[in-house]
Amino acid sequence: MALGVLNQQVNSSLSESQFGDNSSTEEKEPPLRSYLILTMLACFCPAYPVNVVALVFSIMSRNSHYNGDYDGSRRLGKNALYVAIASIIIGLLVITIICTVHFTSMNHLV
Template sequence: MALGVLNPQMKSSPRESECFDNSSTEEKEPPLKSYLLLTMLTCLCPAYPVNIVALVCSVMSRSSYYNGDYDGSRRLGKNALYVAIASIIIGLLIIAIICTVHFTTINH
């Protein structure tokens, strides 16, 4: 018997039939969108209090998802995304201000 060819006489386990059964009435879990990687990357920006808030929202989103609160997870994930974007913008503004002050001052 070649690999990949199914034998109709072989019985499948109940677990295997559940994996391939598309007619189940259970609701599937929505995908997790906690933006954890983005919030971890924003910790490199110099807007530290805002970064920490984004990271906490992201971790809380993951916690809510694994507890089964999908609406709360989605809400906290969106909050983490918005705060992370704000953190990036604030960090870029701080870097621009520091560079401008540094390069425009005259050293005597």
């Protein structure tokens, strides 16, 4: 009889340890999406005030995630993504306009 009780205890402890514990009340940490690399690459585009804003949003997203505010981290990371994309688009427009003005004005000099 003692062997049957011991066998049940071993089975219950093995099922909990192998297949995860049954406590679903713990909040799992979502992945960090602060887009820090994208915002750092956007800093090379010539749209400097917008680049800095994207970088600040990204860093704030990381800080919120490490402090446990996952909703705030997700929101700030999404803002960092949008501002970084806007910065890249603005930078490409500035480069296009500068190149267009430069190469069209060179034709008048020749």
